Amino acid sequence: MAVSTEATRTRGASRNGIAPRPAAVNYPFTAIVGQEEMKLCLLLNVIDPRIGGVMIMGHRGTGKSTAVRALADVLPMITRVKGDPFNRTPEELRIENEELKGGSDLSQFSILNSQFKRERIPVPVVDLPLGATEDRVCGTIDIEAALTQGVKRFEPGLLARANRGFLYIDEVNLLDDHLVDVLLDVAASGWNVVEREGISVRHPARFVLVGSGNPEEGELRPQLLDRFGLHARITTITDIAQRMEIVRRRRAFDADPHAFVAAWAPQQKALRRRIVAAQKHLAEVEMPDDVLMFAAELCMRLGIDGHRGELTLARASCALAAFEGRRRVTRDDVKRIAVPALRHRLRRDPLETTDAGERIERALMELEASKT
Amino acid sequence: MSLTFTDIVGLETAKQALLVLAVNPALAGVAIAATVGSGKSTLARAFAALLPEDAPFVELPVNVTEDRLLGGLDLEATLATGVRVIERGLLARAHGGVLYVDGLNLLDNSIMAHLMEAMANGAVRVEREGLSAVHPARFVLVGTYDPSDGEVPRGLLDRIGLIVPFAPQTDAHSRAEVVRRNQPRRRGEAERVSYSGCMCQQEQRHMLGRARSLQRAIADASSARNGVRALPRDIFDPIRECASPSTSPHLCGEVMDDETQMLRAMIADARTRLPQVHIQDEQVQALIQTALSLGVEGNRADVFAVQAALAKAALDGRESVDDDDLRLAVRLVLLPRATRLPDADERRETKGEETRGQVDRGNLEDRDESNATVEPQNERLEELLLSAAEAELPKDVLNLPFGMQRRGRSGSRGAALNNRRGRFVRAVEGDPRGNRIALLQTLMAAAPWQKLRMKNEELRIKKADKGTISFSILNSQFSIRPEDVRVKRFRDKAGMLYIFAVDASGSMAINRMREAKGAAIRLLQDAYVHRDQVALIAFRGQRAQVLLQPSQSVERAKRELDVLPTGGGTPLASALFTAWQLAQQARTRGIAQATLVLLTDGRANVSLGSRESGVNNAPVDKAELQQEIQRLAALLRADGIRAIVIDTQANYLSRGEAPKLAEWLGGRYVYLPNARAEQIAKMLA
Missing domain, CATH: 3.40.50.300 (P-loop containing nucleotide triphosphate hydrolases)
Incomplete structure (x- = not known):
């Protein structure tokens, strides 16, 4: 097979710090189902x-x-x-x-x-x-x-x-x-x-x-x-209606990516606006002491070493409150973010077979019960 | 003599899949499982002939290097011109055409990862050796792949739309035909060869259909050429050109060429029709429902199934999808991805085979609701598809490519890079001490800097005392500097394979099943730390079952162990045989050393033969059984498979079976109640 070569000058692209992206259009974030x-x-x-x-x-x-x-x-x-x-x-x-x-x-x-x-x-x-x-x-x-x-x-x-x-x-x-x-x-x-x-x-x-x-x-x-x-x-989505929607949107996107992206532009714009607003308000979001305490107790109950758990919980729940346009973090924010913030921080026990997520949910329930 | 597409006998499903792919490249590819000598590579090459002249057909050798695959700096041209010149890799050269891999299951992990990435992005990104290009x-x-060499990793298989599972060619008629068609044929005899009675009926029917399509295609061709309709992808656009009467050689010369010509026209015709083909919501729903029933993972398969049905309809000259098309989609897309048999084993689903979060449980409830409102039309379709699926399903779900692998084989870790053994895969910067120097790469690394270094040196000399110039x-x-030095990295597949065989028979239920599981998990964990591969066999009832093919996923093994039910007979012989098979397979992949860790009470009561005979409760000849096990043990021993027998028998019941087994295997014996898992782990190290 003949070796085909082509001269490629890539200096411009990397100098300007603009990532050369494949020419293809991205699927819109807001169109992702589930x-x-x-x-x-x-x-x-x-x-x-x-x-x-x-x-x-x-x-x-x-x-x-x-x-x-x-x-x-x-x-x-x-x-x-x-x-x-x-x-x-x-x-x-x-x-x-x-x-x-x-x-x-x-x-x-x-x-x-x-x-x-x-x-x-x-x-x-x-x-x-x-x-x-x-x-x-x-x-x-x-x-x-x-x-x-x-x-x-x-x-x-x-x-x-x-x-x-x-x-x-x-x-x-x-x-x-x-x-x-x-x-x-x-x-x-x-x-x-x-x-x-x-x-x-x-x-x-x-x-x-x-x-x-x-x-x-x-x-x-x-x-x-x-x-x-x-x-x-x-995990795999098992809801049929959702899956049909995935197929439908995927086909529409593949058939005409530009039209699809254009159709989703308003949602994309709205989300971007929401993100910008959240970033702006993030510094003003307050985390009351009792909520912070709740986060700390949760980490203790789960036996998480170090303080990265609490820290991540606090930051993520503040961001969550900001995203939803609130100025005050609630216990509910912590609960909503607890699983992704902590599931990889639990101690590994080879004989433990329960899913980390379930263990966190259980701890949350116990903690909630002890508070009331 | 090269055979044309229509010449090839057998592999009918594969041919159909290739035609469907040619019509709809959105299906991404075809994977064909077939043994050596079944003509799979001939078929792939014949497929190339169906493509237009300028569509590249690139063959990817399984031992390709990363450089060749992705492309890299063309040093010669770069030095000559002073401008970076990139040599395109094989992936980029296949752009707009076909990439052919013979031996999908033999691809190196890193090569496979690049292949998958290119398929996902439709582009190759090169970020190496000072190059940045797309x-x-x-x-x-x-x-294509030979299933006896092992499985194609599911990650890759999942991205390939159409999968043609293995179907042994047993039909004597077509075997004879293979030989006949490979005979050199005389001119004039050609027509008889292809159209006479030696062509099976099905094929003749196809031919008639093709001829009709050709006529239609030629009639349509002018319109297709003038009002070029937009296709979702333009990979095979040139095919359309071939359909037009002006560019296609007239129907003369070899009959076989005509057939190729006809197929080309058919494909072109179907491609122009494809955007117009319609599929109803109910049909999409039926496909999804079938995917769910078969336990297909991920949501990609849904899209592939729909695309396959559309392509089949287009190929048959229809503008709407019918039952046949759906059946094809099930057969080539969904069925090969099944992880369980329909209807059977709801237990597995509810028992949390997958770790499902809260969200998903919510979805399951939703699903039940939507099930209640399914219209009768849908029920009919689902019934149809499921029964079609059942008819084709092998008796044992473990014979399906996805079912068999359960949780996939090894990840990258299975073949960790090292500096000493294995296959040379890449050169990296490094210290020459303790490594092997990659001379060529070192010289290449140094070459571009020569001018610079020369200049620096001149400068230094100018500044320095004149006396040192000598x-x-x-x-x-x-000039070579330490930073130029490249050392070789090898991919070592000669790691260890630990085969855990866990006795799950009825007698084990009382004999410390829990401890056995605990010990196994602990050992698995250790194997992971050492980056070895693990496989898991459970034996109960009539035969042993591979729960986990050689893999690094300890998580998966743990989960499998966790849901392992106990009860039934002890098919120890089957377990030994299965372990031996796994070790053999691993050897073909370069894993030289296998260790069998057998957790059992040693009370075998089911012989190897009882599976075939189907006699469930036939009295077993104890002596014969012992002999069989002894023979198998000797086989394992002769093949250098190390063994450790972990006796789970409670002391007061022991009749000394397990120690005897260890002796036969030439392995070590451990009595579980006395041994802590850690101690056993130490013995393995």
């Missing part, structure tokens, strides 16, 4: 990225990746310095410039003029393909510049593109271990450090990690699972 |  837990978990992370990401586990063919890819279209806009490959805000860039004083190899990207031009871009959603190599994830030297001009120039990778956005890993359980470790390190610190060809670069990489996988195709390392704020589980 | 890769997958690097040809 799977409420997953959708809510994703939205809460949009409202408050500090929740710490979502891990979605579930059967194949239940719309996990559809949902994450659809999320991109309902995300709000952010402001960044025009053309900044790391999506930094003018303020961030100013501070960094002062710190670095041009002494870093990152100075190639520093715009020393304090009059930054701004631009609005949608919150980036970066899809990490399986088989991505570390140099593309973390960034490396621009091979073209090295070849043609013999100069060293840092070429940002996927982590740069994902800064202030979402990083999605489908089939997270199939990802190479060493890459998972790199991602977790960066996700925890918020910084990506690259040392290569004698250049040293450190750039912000704060992103919401979204993973999905099928529990049947290999288990997840517990350490990995713990790093995700929420853990959503989805 | 290549379109919309293709249909034609995959050993200038400018004299050296090639």
